[in-house]
Amino acid sequence: MSIGKEMLFFFGALGAFNGFILSLYFLFFTKKKYLSNLFLGALLFILSTRIVVTVLVYFNNNLSKIYLQIGLSACMLIGPLLYYVLKSGIRNNILIQWKWHLATWVLVILIIGFVFPYxxxxxxxxxxxxxxxxxxxxxxxxxxxxxxxxxLQKVTQNYTDSSPSERWFGMIFLGNASIFMAYFLGFARVPFVSCITGALAFTFILYLIILVLLHRKKTDDLFLLNIQKDKKLNNEEAEILFQKLENIMNEKALYKNPNLSLKDLSKEVNISSHQLSQFLNNNLGKNFTSFVNEFRIQNACEIITSNDKLTLESVGYDVGFNSKSTFFAAFKKHTGTTPLNYQIQALQA
Incomplete structure (x- = not known):
């Protein structure tokens, strides 16, 4: 192997290795688990896999064809992951269908790989x-x-006026554009361009990302373009979502599940947990627990009024509370009186 090829191998392999390390950082070690940095971690992992295959095949044509299949298959996930990195980070309104979307492509890759191996x-x-x-x-x-x-137009035309997060996402997109062009021209057999160019482009972009992270003491502001703590839905959107929540809570009696979580409810209304939490806090002025307890207390009041044979403790368990003390505290908070006093008043009425 010549010195030139040794250098290419070194930089390509080094980029892939550091790509795997950085992907683990985004997937597991960032302080805040934004979807955008999780998608970025997955994207870097897939790109690094593609680079490893490129480097190995470029310097050893006798490798098993399975490596070529793995490398080409990895390319099928780069586009979808780039799309979700940008959508979750820039627009911050990603729906939960992304799981099925990515799972579908993984299934396609597996089926093609088994039925038509390279x-x-x-x-x-x-x-x-x-x-x-x-x-x-x-x-x-x-x-x-x-x-x-x-x-992208703002970043390319007015770079200095763009925010750090705008430059961050712009760099991710343009970096992937460079990698795509390098691989495409390599596969198209354009003179003086080969697939190893894609590996070198990846290494270059990767180190730009590392420099950005090392330069900033705070990085959380990079992963979401618009972090608005007081963001509210307009009245029409809020009313639609509220009616949807109310119907689902009543029709399915979800509140009776003592282990009901924000994530569970967000799946029912087909929005992210973050969006649901934001709606409850900013539009309704209450947290998730308070919202669910309102339905539980309302149901408890109906039971107490219509049935005086049940113990108050059993009523609390029936409507979804997991302890007597929690039920009594929530009941007094929402009605201004204790369950016992409410029961006495209901019997006297």
Whole structure:
């Protein structure tokens, strides 16, 4: 191996190794678990996998074809993950269907890999699957750029006037654009360009990301473009969501589940936990526990009024409280009186 190739191998392998390390940081070690940095961690992991395969295959053509299959398959997840990095970070309104979206692509990769392994169908992969993979990658890249065109235009034309988070997401998009172009030109066999160029582009972009993180003492403001603590839905949107919540809580009696969580309820109304929490706090002026307890207390009042044979403690358990003391405290907070006094008043009425 010549000195030039040794240098290429060194920088390509180093970029991949550091990419894996940085992906673990975003996935597990950031202080706040924003979806955007989790998606970024997954994106870096997939890109690093692609780079490892590129470096290995470039310097050893005799490797098993399974490596080529893994590398090409990884490309099918780059586009979707880039899309969700930008959508969750810039727009902060991602729906929970992202899990099914990504799971579908993983399933497609597994099915194609088992039914048409590269080892047995090299022509099919080289002539058709590669084209489809790059078309899928480009489609997600194009949609991501189109949806966030205003931010990209601001970053490229007025870099100094853009915020740190805007520059951060702009760099992520443009970095992925560079990697895509390098790989696309390499597969298209453009003169003086090979797939190893994609590995070097990744290494370069990766170190830009590391420099940004090392330069800033605080990084949480990078992962969400608009962090608005007092953000409210407009009256029409708030009324629609409130009616949806109220109907689901009453029809399914979700409040009777003592282990009901914010995440469980957010899935029922098809929004993120963050959006639901924001709505409850900013539009309704209450936290999740207080919101659920209102339904429990309302149901408890109905039971106490209609049935004097049940003990008050059993009523509390029936409507979803997991202890007598919690039920009594919540009842007094929401009605201004104790369950016993409410029962006496109901019997006297």
């Amino acid at each position: 080892q047995n169908y090299p022509v099919l992969w080289n002539d058709y699957f590669v084209t489809a993979i790059f078309l899928q990658w480009f489609s997600y890249f194009f949609i991501s750029g189109f949806e966030n065109r205003e931010l």
